[in-house]
Amino acid sequence: ERFDYARVLIATSSLEVLNVVDTLLVDGVLCEVKMLEERGFNIGEDACLFEEAQEV
Numbered sequence: 178e179r180f181d182y183a184r185v186l187i188a189t190s191s192l193e194v195l196n197v198v199d200t201l202l203v204d205g206v207l208c209e210v211k212m213l214e215e216r217g218f219n220i221g222e223d224a225c226l227f228e229e230a231q232e233v
Contacts, residue, residue: 195214
């Protein structure tokens, strides 16, 4: 089965908006990959940086 789109969550220290196209080698095949940042969070408030509250 082939996926044309995938969503991944990454954290970077850069404040610049990510919007790049690069060629990656995947299983011996060169694939063009476009990475672009969704702007759903304010700068400094990335969802992946929040710690979950632990219940006592």
